[in-house]
Amino acid sequence: MSASIHPEAPKAAFPLIKEELKKQIPRISLLVALSLLGAGVGLVQPLLFKQLLDTAIPAADVRLIGLLLVGMVAVPILSAGFASANQYLRAYIGEGVAQRLRQDLYDHLLFVRLADLERFKTGEHIYRLTRSCGLIGEVFVGQHLLPLVMNAILLIGTLSAMTWLHWRLSFLALLVFPLSLLLTLKTRNYTQNLYRELSKTLEWGESYLNELFPGQRTVRAFNAEAYEKARWGEWLTEHRRIKAKVSAFHELIRIVMPESINYVVTGLVFAYGAFEVVQGSLTIGSLVAFVAYLPRAYAVLQTLLGAQVNLQEARVNAQKVDSLFALAREPSGDKVLPSDPASDEWGTAVNPLPLGAALSFYRVSFDYGRGDFGARDLTFHAAPGEFIGIVGPSGGGKSTIIDLIMGFYIPQFGTISIDGIDLRKLSLNSLRSQIGLVPQDLFLWNDSISRNINYPARIDDVGTSADAARAAQIDDFITGLPDGYRTIVGERGLRLSRGERQRLAIARALQQRPRLLLLDEATSALDALTEQKVRAAFEKARAGRTAIVVAHRLSTIRNADRILVIDQGRIVETGNQDELLSRGGLFADLYKAQSFDLPAIAL
Numbered sequence: 001m002s003a004s005i006h007p008e009a010p011k012a013a014f015p016l017i018k019e020e021l022k023k024q025i026p027r028i029s030l031l032v033a034l035s036l037l038g039a040g041v042g043l044v045q046p047l048l049f050k051q052l053l054d055t056a057i058p059a060a061d062v063r064l065i066g067l068l069l070v071g072m073v074a075v076p077i078l079s080a081g082f083a084s085a086n087q088y089l090r091a092y093i094g095e096g097v098a099q100r101l102r103q104d105l106y107d108h109l110l111f112v113r114l115a116d117l118e119r120f121k122t123g124e125h126i127y128r129l130t131r132s133c134g135l136i137g138e139v140f141v142g143q144h145l146l147p148l149v150m151n152a153i154l155l156i157g158t159l160s161a162m163t164w165l166h167w168r169l170s171f172l173a174l175l176v177f178p179l180s181l182l183l184t185l186k187t188r189n190y191t192q193n194l195y196r197e198l199s200k201t202l203e204w205g206e207s208y209l210n211e212l213f214p215g216q217r218t219v220r221a222f223n224a225e226a227y228e229k230a231r232w233g234e235w236l237t238e239h240r241r242i243k244a245k246v247s248a249f250h251e252l253i254r255i256v257m258p259e260s261i262n263y264v265v266t267g268l269v270f271a272y273g274a275f276e277v278v279q280g281s282l283t284i285g286s287l288v289a290f291v292a293y294l295p296r297a298y299a300v301l302q303t304l305l306g307a308q309v310n311l312q313e314a315r316v317n318a319q320k321v322d323s324l325f326a327l328a329r330e331p332s333g334d335k336v337l338p339s340d341p342a343s344d345e346w347g348t349a350v351n352p353l354p355l356g357a358a359l360s361f362y363r364v365s366f367d368y369g370r371g372d373f374g375a376r377d378l379t380f381h382a383a384p385g386e387f388i389g390i391v392g393p394s395g396g397g398k399s400t401i402i403d404l405i406m407g408f409y410i411p412q413f414g415t416i417s418i419d420g421i422d423l424r425k426l427s428l429n430s431l432r433s434q435i436g437l438v439p440q441d442l443f444l445w446n447d448s449i450s451r452n453i454n455y456p457a458r459i460d461d462v463g464t465s466a467d468a469a470r471a472a473q474i475d476d477f478i479t480g481l482p483d484g485y486r487t488i489v490g491e492r493g494l495r496l497s498r499g500e501r502q503r504l505a506i507a508r509a510l511q512q513r514p515r516l517l518l519l520d521e522a523t524s525a526l527d528a529l530t531e532q533k534v535r536a537a538f539e540k541a542r543a544g545r546t547a548i549v550v551a552h553r554l555s556t557i558r559n560a561d562r563i564l565v566i567d568q569g570r571i572v573e574t575g576n577q578d579e580l581l582s583r584g585g586l587f588a589d590l591y592k593a594q595s596f597d598l599p600a601i602a603l
């Protein structure tokens, strides 16, 4: 249902640049003012040459020569000052655009539906959040777009001065602009493809490294170092090839082309100028001043061409950013999915009563999109305070049920309700704040034990976390560590054993003081004795709470009020342990297998 809904118009990189630049108008005005001043000062220098050659030297005016010399020293110093202020402002504005893009994209990704988010690799998310946004903000806006604006101003000044000196020569010099622009426009598609290739290669590298380091044990266990080395080597070769190509192309368009054009034009101007000097219609001073302006015009040309090339790079990266912005979001705040699937307005959440946490599934079916249902026609009810166990073969759909309760995925059919309220009418925020989840794929932050238990509150206060830790049977272990609750657990909790991680995750779930406890294989890695202790503590902790516990280890759910046996997405049996055992079905088989009372299996 409503899989493609996007009630808020998606943001996009270029409109965001515009919006951000509008906000920065005061700074941009200051930049323009500084540029005008800088340009004005810069334009004086050639005129000083003209004065020196045409007036001061012929008149042998030593005082004027001295003054002109002072001017020739002061002007570049002033220019340098203006240029530094300019640089800083430009970078600051460009970084502002990058910051805005990064912030908005990040905010968006935090709310994108998991199913959509997971279609992209972690490396792609990281590349786009860091490099793509940077290339658009810092590089395109800061180093190209703004200089282009500044240079346009400079160009007007330079052209006026040149035309004032000699309009026929100016016309000659101006010819280069349309010619170079035409060339860059003709190479636009080639440039885009080049940048597309480059960013694809960079994203691949980022994604690869992101998988490689967490996977180091597997790499070494399978003696795969040589294989990985070859893969990395291939990437490096490809990276080098495409980088060299991009750099060479960049240089060609930005440096070589304008430089050669500049040489040719300078030659032409000198030749034609010499002709006019001979004719007596141009002074040597004017010709020298005119030629002194040419590098300025050339600098503008260079910026123009650079911006053209860079625009293509920004476009490619904007497309990448936009494809993330286009992902559908979960409703946030007090918003919920629209009640009418055809509507494209979020609904407003029902204000929930403090949840008593009665949980109902009514004819719930969910398909991950593979065509085979992860959940099929599930109907069951958990009264407040009830303890429901879920068992069944691997891949049967147990975790899928947990994910549906959490609102990570939305079922295509049927209704899930809590206290009689359809989950779709509850804000995800209020729903999740009532649930304590221990997911199957545990995740811990590379932070202290107490901060992990108190997550997301960044508090080191041991007092509050110790109760939860005691209930999860992990307190003794923690206090035995040299740094106790301040021990850093390593990335994803890797410095702890799996059983320790599980108990820490249980403590974190209990710390939320949830009304509904969801445990997915939370005791699978515990030895039988510890599991018994956790079970006893869990019995106490679940008082007043509804608990849904997925377990392969059947002892964990021995005391469940009801057990659902899930196979191929369906509830195939239901009842308490005794009822299920006496039925002699799938549960009884699983039970027998775990009691070492194995039925004969033909191998």
Ligand SMILES: Nc1ncnc2c1ncn2[C@@H]1O[C@H](COP(=O)(O)OP(=O)(O)OP(=O)(O)O)[C@@H](O)[C@H]1O
Residues within 6 Å of the ligand: 368, 370, 374, 392, 393, 394, 395, 396, 397, 398, 399, 400, 401, 440
């Ligand atoms: N993100 C996903 N995308 C596509 N299919 C998925 C996804 N997650 C799970 N599945 C599929 O849905 C089915 C049910 O998976 P689920 O994780 O719910 O099984 P489970 O009963 O929890 O298994 P286990 O006991 O091994 O944890 C499986 O066939 C699985 O391959």
Ligand SMILES: [Mg+2]
Residues within 6 Å of the ligand: 398, 399, 400, 440, 520
């Ligand atoms: Mg599972």
